[in-house]
Amino acid sequence: MQTKLAAAPEDGPMHLSIDRATAAAPVGEIKITAKDVAVFYGEKQALFDVSLDIPGNSVTAFIGPSGCGKSTFLRCINRMNDTITGCRVTGRIELDGGDINDKKIDPVLLRARVGMVFQKPNPFPKSIFENVAYGLRIHGLANKTEMGDIVEASLKRAGLWAEVADRLHQSGSGLSGGQQQRLVIARAIAVSPEVILMDEPCSALDPIATARIEELIDELRSQYCIVIVTHSMAQAARVSQKTAFFHMGKLVEAGRTDEMFTNPRDSRTQDYITGRFG
Amino acid sequence: MTDAALTTPTRGAARTRQEGLEARLKVRRASEARFILYGRLAIVIALAFLVVLLGRIVAQGWTTFIDYEVTVPVYVDPARVDVADIGGANFDMLVAQSIMKKLAIQDDDLGENLGKVMELSSNDLGFQLLKQVKADHSLIGKTVTVTGPVKADAGLYFKGEIKRSTPPDARKLNDLQLDWLDRLKKTGAVSSGFNFDFLTKSDSTEPEQAGVLGAVVGSFMMLLVTAALAIPIGVMAAVYLEEFAPKNRWSDLIEVNINNLAAVPSIVYGLLGLAVFINWLGVPRSSPLVGGLVLALMAMPTVIIATRSSLKAVPPSIRDAALAIGASRTQAVFHHVLPLALPGVMTGAILSLAHALGETAPLLMIGMISFVPGVPESITQSATVLPVQVFIWENASERAFHERTAGAIIVLLAFMILMNLAAIILRRRFERRW
Numbered sequence: 001m002q003t004k005l006a007a008a009p010e011d012g013p014m015h016l017s018i019d020r021a022t023a024a025a026p027v028g029e030i031k032i033t034a035k036d037v038a039v040f041y042g043e044k045q046a047l048f049d050v051s052l053d054i055p056g057n058s059v060t061a062f063i064g065p066s067g068c069g070k071s072t073f074l075r076c077i078n079r080m081n082d083t084i085t086g087c088r089v090t091g092r093i094e095l096d097g098g099d100i101n102d103k104k105i106d107p108v109l110l111r112a113r114v115g116m117v118f119q120k121p122n123p124f125p126k127s128i129f130e131n132v133a134y135g136l137r138i139h140g141l142a143n144k145t146e147m148g149d150i151v152e153a154s155l156k157r158a159g160l161w162a163e164v165a166d167r168l169h170q171s172g173s174g175l176s177g178g179q180q181q182r183l184v185i186a187r188a189i190a191v192s193p194e195v196i197l198m199d200e201p202c203s204a205l206d207p208i209a210t211a212r213i214e215e216l217i218d219e220l221r222s223q224y225c226i227v228i229v230t231h232s233m234a235q236a237a238r239v240s241q242k243t244a245f246f247h248m249g250k251l252v253e254a255g256r257t258d259e260m261f262t263n264p265r266d267s268r269t270q271d272y273i274t275g276r277f278g
Numbered sequence: 279m280t281d282a283a284l285t286t287p288t289r290g291a292a293r294t295r296q297e298g299l300e301a302r303l304k305v306r307r308a309s310e311a312r313f314i315l316y317g318r319l320a321i322v323i324a325l326a327f328l329v330v331l332l333g334r335i336v337a338q339g340w341t342t343f344i345d346y347e348v349t350v351p352v353y354v355d356p357a358r359v360d361v362a363d364i365g366g367a368n369f370d371m372l373v374a375q376s377i378m379k380k381l382a383i384q385d386d387d388l389g390e391n392l393g394k395v396m397e398l399s400s401n402d403l404g405f406q407l408l409k410q411v412k413a414d415h416s417l418i419g420k421t422v423t424v425t426g427p428v429k430a431d432a433g434l435y436f437k438g439e440i441k442r443s444t445p446p447d448a449r450k451l452n453d454l455q456l457d458w459l460d461r462l463k464k465t466g467a468v469s470s471g472f473n474f475d476f477l478t479k480s481d482s483t484e485p486e487q488a489g490v491l492g493a494v495v496g497s498f499m500m501l502l503v504t505a506a507l508a509i510p511i512g513v514m515a516a517v518y519l520e521e522f523a524p525k526n527r528w529s530d531l532i533e534v535n536i537n538n539l540a541a542v543p544s545i546v547y548g549l550l551g552l553a554v555f556i557n558w559l560g561v562p563r564s565s566p567l568v569g570g571l572v573l574a575l576m577a578m579p580t581v582i583i584a585t586r587s588s589l590k591a592v593p594p595s596i597r598d599a600a601l602a603i604g605a606s607r608t609q610a611v612f613h614h615v616l617p618l619a620l621p622g623v624m625t626g627a628i629l630s631l632a633h634a635l636g637e638t639a640p641l642l643m644i645g646m647i648s649f650v651p652g653v654p655e656s657i658t659q660s661a662t663v664l665p666v667q668v669f670i671w672e673n674a675s676e677r678a679f680h681e682r683t684a685g686a687i688i689v690l691l692a693f694m695i696l697m698n699l700a701a702i703i704l705r706r707r708f709e710r711r712w
Contacts, residue, residue, distance in 0.1 A: 080601065083601055085524075108605070109604070111602055111603065111604040112603075115602065118595065118598065118599070122595040124596065124600070125596075134600075134605075134613075135604060138604065138613075188602075191603065
């Protein structure tokens, strides 16, 4: 943890401190492929022909100024845009080669494979145990005896077990912001997804809690494909292996984190990273 | 630099500006004070109306809950009671004769005094005597003590409603009868107490024996039918409209129509009930079943509107969280959204039921105005409800019934208050913080 905090302060343009060990870590096979994905809210187009490969067993960061479409694209991956009235998605998104927008695919089952963590922690107003167990219950992934074990394992993995072991049956809403976010992550990993999507998971948290979550993300990447949307370039530099830069609904550039931040190819990327806008 | 110096600049233009600000602040504060005054005045006026209304009702009706009873030792004259036909004997006359004996009243040849004495005690005493003698024939020839209410007008005299100061032609009891009543009271045969009979007996042609039990049971049965229909159907309809129905022109049309239904005059529902339920479907007239059906139609739009607004108040983050973990829409609604909306739903349901409890106009149309002397045993039997009972008694010619009207209103209000309290308690209990 000390290493991360020491790497955090921004030294200035083009000298973004990157945790070389994290940024250069190996990535797995391509997990998610997007081809010419466009999203319309009614008549207004929010995403223009985004094509991107996302590798597994690693962290991919989406960066860009506000309103550039990164959260919209993130929500395409688990088809949460389907729940927004008037939202239309075109193009092809593949998870392990299978088209997720295929008529035969049930979004409910897709979301068991692709979990999501939101910006503002949203635990259910139930007990901590029930929060983590809910996904297991509705997908029938555990019987009564296994339930307790899986809940414990998930909370341990999320780094929350030590703090809540003695109050599993108290309400989840009684936890602090950072604890709630870790609870939400435990809830997501309890159903053993393959992909975890995180939409600005730390923006509502203080720096200490943020550091803990980033550490957790680093631990989880060996097992899951993690996609994180962040408005903090420093965070992207700290946790991700691949970075994609969005601007005004278009994917401007995507590549390995260490290369993107030291040697961006597009001038817009360079401008953003050096702080000229956004 | 002190605080005073910070807020009161002394230099030129800043000083003028400050003075302007202070002057305008005075105006703002004054208008604020006026507004607070108007608000308080409005509350005082509303409360005053409430106090006056309730005060009048309670003042008029509280005497209903006091009754006067007379205890008479009745000699069961074997000459008048035939063992073979006990029911044919005139027990009221026996009671009156015993009273005359007690007061040492002589009767004239025409038996007028006997008739006048019979106007003093209720025929309930005669009924009691009849039952006792039928059960035990050996009582014939003995003296049996019975206690029962005085007749309605006698009760009114004791409560001060019938006064000697009114000319005798204008009142129901003449001076002689009033004398006899006073003497009965002096002998200690008359006692007063809480009128439990009012709450345990049903309607009757005799005011002193009339109670609200039949109406209360009728109201209760009808509310059960209303609740059983309006709440499940209303809540399900609202859940569908809010969570599942596609938002297009049709759903807008439905929403407008539901809001309109809530504003339709209640008597229209009565006409509907008469035409459809009674005439076409043949549901028994004047039963809690048809009353419940009509009121369910009335209560449903209110339940739908209350449920929808409770569902709207649940933050979308809860729905998103449920969907993101892989819950289907139905699971997200029933496991998460509806439980959080429950306090609002329950409040809406109970309030709509409390509203239905007081409805009169539609029930008059479907025939619940008939005189129902007993307690209904099933939802298909003839019944009456509390507000209609109030209406019936108010229109009765006997003066004693008017006192009972106010008494019945007090019972009705007590029910309303109980239901509203229940709504508040249940809401508090089920409220969850998120």
